[in-house]
Amino acid sequence: MLDRGQYLCLAENDHGSDKLLVTLSVVAYPSRILEPKMREIKSHTGNKVEMKCKTEGRPIPTISWILANRTQVRGHYKCIASNPAGADTATVRLQVVAAPPGIIEEKRKQLKASRSQTLWLPCTGHGTPQPTIHWVLHDGSVVRSDKPASDTRILMYENGTLRIRDVTPAQSGKYECIATSSTGSERRVVTLTVETQKSAPQIVETSQRLTELSFGDQLRTVEISVLRSTVR
Incomplete structure (x- = not known):
């Protein structure tokens, strides 16, 4: 295409000169792929991959793809662009790598509970x-299904769920679930707040002494035992 244009032919001798103007039009030129001749694409398993093969040429090139190893998705893909004037090729190497693990549940959760409540914190890993x-507990200790917690009220099941029985305010804090494989890791953080409950005072005992009063007399002393208001 760069050669098209007008060309001037000039002839000269001692008796004079002559010239001829020629216009060159290129009606066909070979196919050319505008992508790099060799490139590499990495993708995780299950992802969608798009390979481009942009070309130019006259007539418009026909594009075809060839996979060297047809038994596997990964490998070398060759793009071939061709027209009557010629052909061009480019190669794409597709590398499929395993994706890092995931956790189905939401990655961050704020959870409120009452004292003595039993909680189940799910953590379902996949990949x-x-x-x-x-799990990494609020105090930094680690719990696995094969490594029980020192506190018998805390138990992790094989499906990843963490059970906390009879929770107390002292157990408030962050609980971190970590899913790990050879391809990486993912984590989920549950922030637990165990709320305290205030109870009203209760009368639990009265004096056993009998007190007799006549009409109009003044009551001076009454002995009553009161259970004070407590925080649970």
Whole structure:
């Protein structure tokens, strides 16, 4: 295409000169791929991949793709652009890598509970390979299904769910679930707040002494035991 245009032919001798103007039009030129001749694409398993093969040429090139190893998705893909004037090729190497593990539940959660309540904190990991799950408790200790907590009220099931029985305000804090595999890790953080409850005073005992009064007499002393208002 760069050669098209007007060309001037000039002939000269001692007796004079002559010239001829020629216009060159290029009606066909070979196919050319405008992408790099070799490139690499990495993608996680299950993702969608788009490979581009932009070309130019006259007539408009026909594009075809060839996968060297047809038994696997990963490998070398060759783009071929061709027209009557010629052909061009480019290669794309597709590398499929396993995605890091994921956790189905929401990554961050604020949870409020009452004293003595039993809680279940789910943590479902997924991925290839299947990730292992462990929890880091509010005090920094680690719990696995094969490594119980020192507190028998806390238990982790094989499906990743953490059970906390008879919670107390002292157990308020962050609980972190971590899913780990050879491809990476993912985590979920549950912030637990155990609310305190105030109770009204209760009369639990009265004096056993009999007190007799006549009409109009003044009551001076009454002995009553009161259970004070407590915070639970």
